[in-house]
Amino acid sequence: MSLYGMMRTGVSGMNAQANRLSTVADNIANSGTTGYKRSSTEFASLVIPSGTGNYTSGGVNTSIRYAISQQGDFKYTTSGSDLAINGEGFFVVQDASGRPFLTRAGSFVPDDQGRLVNAAGFYLLGYSAANGTPSTVANGFGGLVPVTIAQNELTATASKTGVFTANLPADATIVAAADLPSANGATATSSAKSSLVAYDNLGKQVMLDLYYTKTADNTWEVAVYDHSKANSGTTPFPYGAGGLLGTDTLTFDGTTGKLDATSVTNITFNVPNGASLTLDLSKMTQLSAKYQELDAKVDGNAPSGIDKIQIDADGTVYAQYEDGSFKELYRIPIATVPSPDQLTVESGNVFSQSSDSGAVRIGFPGEGGMGSVVSGALENSNVDIAEELTNMIESQRSYTANSKVFQTGADLMDILVNLKR
């Protein structure tokens, strides 16, 4: 009803549009910021109770919204430690003082101590795999440590399991007991021989000689020798003391050519200076074909430095060693809250828990509705320039209109004041 009221309403409209223009300015300024989430304004009318016949203008209330849960486009890069989340969730990071935050800005690089730090100076947190497969602490940041990759480390893994599959020639001649490889005599003969590389505790390559010898129909002896103990002459027999690592008997089913149900299916022996190695022989066959190795692998690796770091979609941080083998170092968790859009926004594209957002829940990527980690990609800001520009034009017009309201009020006041002369 009052002119003052109308003028104040115009001011509140101008303030509201100024707020909106501020968000537009921020959005446009951060349109190229990795992990930036667009802010927007929502307005609510403020009504002042008025009686019949007169109207008291109220005003407009501004509230700021953040489109935190809206995913931005991916920008692909050539760095494996550039990370993005495809789907819901945030990386857990901490600042220099150790306070945890959530973020989707994943441009991580190792710092001088090997910790992965993003462009805003936040350290990536993960669960260490040093003591076995990590598991999450579902409702808090406990157990998380900065992901640290020391490039100068040398590691070796002893061989523990292996697989060996081959066809043994069914029509091989039967070897007399005295000439069996397990007897380790100078006259030892085998029906078939292969060799495998395994690794001892210090990562030294140990060459294993595998002898398969037919002792009777459908019965084969398998003997494993340490190649380094072989006789230097033309035949490796007899091996030196301690050369025989293990021996066992395989029995085959004469109708199917597969291992008999009662037969042993693996051979376990100690690698010299190494761990106990179990070689799975369950897929061996004995058919009337020549000896042919079909599959052979043994785990473990030689001492080697870290060549590079690889991060999988499930958040596992692997170190790839120079010899091509891999080791799990960390697992990066993903955190989420019931209402991500209501997180408190802080400098550096990070978010912190607020009373409206709900409590943080932590899980592994790809599990339980969490997004997956994309290595070699960054999430662009979700700002759309065209939308911001149209908002800006709209705000500008709206601001002008509000100023006209204020000006009209002021003009009317002028008239009113000039009534008294």
Place this chain on the structure above:
Amino acid sequence: MSSLTTALAIAQSALRTTGKQTSIVSRNISEAQNPDYTRRIAAVSSTAPGARSISVQRAVDALLFKNNLNAQSAFQAQQTLYDGMERLGLAVNGVENVSSAATMLGKLQEALQTYSSAPSNRNLGQNAVEAARDLVRSLNDGTNAIQSFRGDMDSQIGIAVNQLNDLLGQFKDANTEIVKGTHSGSDVSDALDRRDALLKQISSLVSVSTFTRTDNDMVIMTADGATLFETVPRSVTFNPNAIYSATTSGNAVYVDGVPLAAGAGGNTNAGGKIAGLLQLRDEVGGTMQSQLDEIARGLITAFAETDPSGTLAPQAGLFTWSGGPAIPASGTLVSGLAGTISLNAAFDSAAGGDPSLLRDGGANGVAYKHNTTGAASYSDLLFSYSKNLDAPMAFDPAASNGTTLSLSSFSTNAISWFEGMRSNASTAADAKAALATQTAESLSNLTGVNVDTEMSMLLDLENAYEASARIIQTINDMLRALLDAVR
């Protein structure tokens, strides 16, 4: 989210994708003449809006590649065998077999017949002894030629084994690179090409079979199942012999402690050059030597002097040997006899002997003299020698040339055996060469670069690039229109 910004990002990534595809096409064209290069295919996949990733794939046909490897190694073995037999045949038997033992034996028979028709003619006796001398020379030279050939093969095996070890070393480098690259998802096409090329070279030396483990880690075995490469190369060992004699047996080639089998037969079952060389050294060279040895033994036996009264044991006559004057045991191979057989000095006028002993007998003493009366026209003994050459006698089965037949048939059979094997080898070499060429060609058709396809691909890419650029231009115009609205 779809907006102009997204559209711009998509167009940008399309430009990047097209650029990458173009670089792959240009690489294909530049390597069009490289037989070991496999065509790269740019596989494009959409990962998220505005993001496409390119992975480089190689055009592979594992089965055909395996066939090609087998064909190549069979061809290499066959060609090695054929070339070696050509050389050996020429060295031992001469052009058209003129210097072969069979030809020389025929000449000796002729000379004997002529002499027996005129036993009083001393010159004819001298001729027969000269023919015998030529035969001895042919056997001695043949032995030398075979043994120096075996020595040659032995040193070639040594060279091939060194080559193989070297190739396996290079294979390790390529394989390690592939395993690392495959696990980290980087492009390992070049290393794969290199590894395939190395595998081709390895299979030309030994016949191989392979299988691939996780991360493209390849394991190579010989066709017999011995491990050649698994994580690290296995050592292939061979101890060469510098000098070969008929009694020297060559050393085997050991792959990871397992001896490598030599090939057998004219249409050899061997795969790879090394098996072919082993076959030449042992089977071909060895059998040929035993045949010459058996011919030499047959000659000593056929020309042995007998006691007319039958009490004394026969003793070496026109031909003698290191074990003379005793006669070598019947039907048993004496290794190296062809190298030690010699003309008995008692018959050799050049060494002060008397060729007429051939007519009369008695080189081993009066007890062995048949022409006791000294008749100038005595020809019984000469006839008996001729008869001996055509009478069946026992031969050692080790010479693989029949066990009971006449010496002259044995000597001609030896030639037929060799020629038969050589002609088999020649036919098989042609067939295997054709197969090797054909598989190589089909492999190249499937995995090689076809410049026409690449050029048409290039046109497509050009169009796609222009379209993307047009989109960017249009978006730019639209944004400009919007900015113009802000005043």
